[in-house]
Amino acid sequence: MEISAFVLFWAAIFTGNILLTYFLGMCSYLSISKEIESAFGLGIAVAFVLIVTSALNWLVYYYILFPFGIVYLQYIVFIIVIAAFVQFLELVIERYTPALYYSLGIFLPLITVNCAILGVGLFMIIRKYSFIQTLAFSAGSGIGWLLAILMLAGIRRKLKEKMVPAGLRGAGISLIITGIMALGFIGFSGIVQIQ
Amino acid sequence: MTKKEIFINATFKDNAIWRQILGICSALAVTNLMLNSLIMGLGVIFTLAMAGMTISFIRAWTPRSVRMMVQVLIIAAYVIIVDIFLKANMPVISKQLGPYVGLIITNCILMGRAEAFASQNKVMDSLVDGIGSGIGYTMVLLLISFIRELFGFGSIFGFRIMGDWWTAWSIMVMAPSAFFILAMLIWIINTYYYKVKA
């Protein structure tokens, strides 16, 4: 594929946003968007895990799975690499920043099954990205995810809680905001098609 | 808690989608046709029950530092086992389920219930919780897909019920519509089931 890493990086943020155009990584996005601070923390964590595990998975795929002809184990190997890395991260965060550890709560383990991360792994294989392209694409996707969760947290803070019907507060209104944002991002899709 | 209470809790009170907001990716992706929702739901019920039991069974020996890897491994292994079994013995059903394998492995309900319930409770309780959560999830999926398929295609389970006069709403087929329907559903549930008041 000839797309330059630079284009890929920007396209992954805007025209092919992993969350708003592919709808990957929704669960933690919806739950941790009440406050900008924790949204930012989770966003950074996801972006970080995404970039590192995509690079690791790229190396695993091209230097282990592919040469040995065990590509069919791709799913299980990718997800174990991700789980191992998140597990490692959890131990580090728990030890050095307990405050962040408690605010992320159950969602730290859930980064493992954040489908955005596995999604990027599968995209880079199927689109035959080089290592540099993979780095650019995963960095763009991670930042795109961070951007989306920050936007939602920002909108939710500005939105006066009193104006939202009681039953719709929280998850309900987040879903509606995301739906409108997703429709907005469809408008970007005509600019560059990365695929 | 009795088994019945665990079941009611998992299915309604702590429903995976409307209460815990888990499994949203798949709820968006597969709910434009009722048949897809049903297949996905059955896959999730089975995996939740089996993986829940296994994780609960080994919980006493599982070191905290590798628990996530073990949970993911068990979940993925069950999904792939079902996939291979169906491919060999029921190829027609396998063709239907095939594309969901990835979606089931990354479905956060599985990991969520493993972490929150199975890793701390008894084997049979985990089985009941798994089945209950799975049924709760399937129920919501079917409800959303009923609305989306009816308006988006004019059919139910593939049978056309709207006449030729019906103009399909393309937006219902696309993913964003699921956001709005799910939001409305949560609104109704919060108001009439949890009786949330201003």
Add this chain to the structure above:
Amino acid sequence: MKDSFWFPIVFMLINVVLFTGILAVMYRYSEVKIETYETASYQQKILGTMAAKIAEVTEQSPEEIIAAYPSSFEKYVQKLEPKDFEREVYKAVVDDQVVAYCFEIKGNGLWGSMRALVSTSTDFKTILDFAIVNQQETPGLGARIEEKWFLEQFQNRLFVVNPESNDDVTQSYEFIAETQTPVTDRQLKRVTGATITSDSVIKMLRAEFNYIYDYVRSNEL
């Protein structure tokens, strides 16, 4: 014991060995069964893409030919192995006369690779029929490319329009909404909500036709 350094590693290893072991054993025992079934359904698809043409020549109905699998497959379809040609290719022969060719083509969709079968006329310019062998697109969205109305759009479509060209022998297509009716032969209906998958199908067909046509211009199949 649970807190020692080695226990977690040993525990993880036991789990990995146990579960991959179960998977490997199951896979080994099911392999033959799975393969038999897959070969049969693959051959039925090949026969299916050429059935209409065979039926036309032999004055049967296409359904009769498909129903007579596997004997009809053995009777009419032959595998070809042209030199340096990197695709699977089959021909349908009736009374020593080639009536159609069928190529296996590959491409990428949104989530994974796609494999499809396309049968062509004997001059390789017209698509007779088109079938998807496997794809990994989103169920209910992209996966709907396997629906009949989408595939039927390609039936009897003149696909190689610039046979002399060295860059691209095919033409570009324009997608219209699923609910509209094409007015020119360059318009195709797209699957609603699956723009990328629909584009991928066309991209695959155009790229593969260029490869095939380039080969047959200078070689015999």
